[in-house]
Amino acid sequence: MTQTKEQQAMAELIVDILNIDDVEPGEIDPDAIMFDETGLGLDSIDALEIAVAIAEQYDVHISAEDEATKEIFATLGNLTAHVQQEVQARQAAS
């Protein structure tokens, strides 16, 4: 499945921040499970690094709401959508 522009930007952020050299940002399937060996094989430290990078780049702060956070981080698509939603909500409120 091809990436949207926003998904591509998020993929680039992930690849850059996690120093993943063997996968091109454009290759990450937006629906693949990121924390699986079938996907990117990320672990919890990666989740932390991604959360920090997203805070710095988008000023969106992820916190652990248990099930909700797992869903957000499940796929590139979910993560991008969540960040976009937060950014738009902030813009609407300002």
Added chain:
Amino acid sequence: MNRTPLVDRPGDAPFALWAGREIRVDQFCADVYALAEALPDGAHLINLVSDRYVFTVAFFAALSRGQTVLLPAQREPALAAEQLAGYGTACALTDTHPVVQAFAPAENGVATSPDCERDHTAVVVFTSGSTGTPQPHAKTWGLLDRFRRQHAQLLDATAGDAGGILATVPSWHMYGLEWAMLLPTVAPVAVYCGADFYPQDVAAGLAALPSPVLVSTPVHLRALRALPVAPRNVRLVMSATAPLEPQAAGHIEARYGAKLLEIYGCSEIGTVAHRLTAASLEWQFFTDFAAVWQDDRVTLSHPELPQPVELADELSPVQADRFLLKGRRGDIVKIAGKRESLANLNAQLLGVPGVQDGVFVQPPQGGDRLAAFVVAPDMSSAQLRRELAQRIPSAFMPRPLKRVASLPRDKTGKLKASDLQHLLAVAESGK
């Protein structure tokens, strides 16, 4: 018979902050008694509970019943089962276990603390040994008791008016076990039991505690820099799992307006030494330890250890009880608090069918991950990662994983460290 109390604090003192609810010491005791009643019989309890408070209640409930807590290196029940095959009757307490699901905190407290025999094997901690087979390290209640009191003394001397603990490390890892789970049972601090991983949550948790101690790691302390405003009320910052540079220590102290206390230890023993890094790079052993030095190696004895233990790192003695950390012995790498042998990692990599050659390289500045160079022309990177993920712990998965045509081995087949660092530098500059 030599039974000593599991909790040694006034009954009305705050023990934990759990889901916004303050739980007193006597209520914690009541919870421990109640859960102990509900636990099935069996010599061992595999504590896989993810909630910090319930994990703690279960741990002490097991001790009060004379059970031994098993803490496997793998938290997934299926993988844990493999490691624990030899342990006879064991109840695996997972989040879906009926006892955990039914847990409800007590309204009324119980004045008397549950207790446990000092000689009883309280917990067995498993580390992944250099051969890959998990190694068990048994600790008696007497040892845990002695350690927690030494830690409480250190806390009292360093930050005597601290009132809370927020740990970004889990209570089932030795560091968290000692400083987030055991410490509040003797020191006048309440432990935060809630979301404590993402920076936003850590900030909220710290704000909810009185004069908290932040029990953390270099990885997490770096992540917390993302907070636009540093938490204001931190009384003491603690760090462990990897040593901090003095410059980083200075920044942390300035940012939080609090001292940075580093501790050093290993799962085989527990915490063994400490330092106030901004003041001095020298580590000091806790007073109960007797150190016998041989060149860069030290063997530690302790009244509660069944036999002396040799430490895995290279240390250089400054005095009998003070030392500087030189680093890992050449082969051992430490990531996310876990130790692995580079030789073993390389062997695992070379064992992947389709890998013609490969090597792990540790970046010179330390960093959080290992890099790897791999010659595997017929494999996709995804395949390679999948195969590797089945053979090595996830913390050691390489970043980056660079595909190369060949490795710069010399005529004897050796790879020189300088050649590898050069490869790494070239790879980094090419980004």
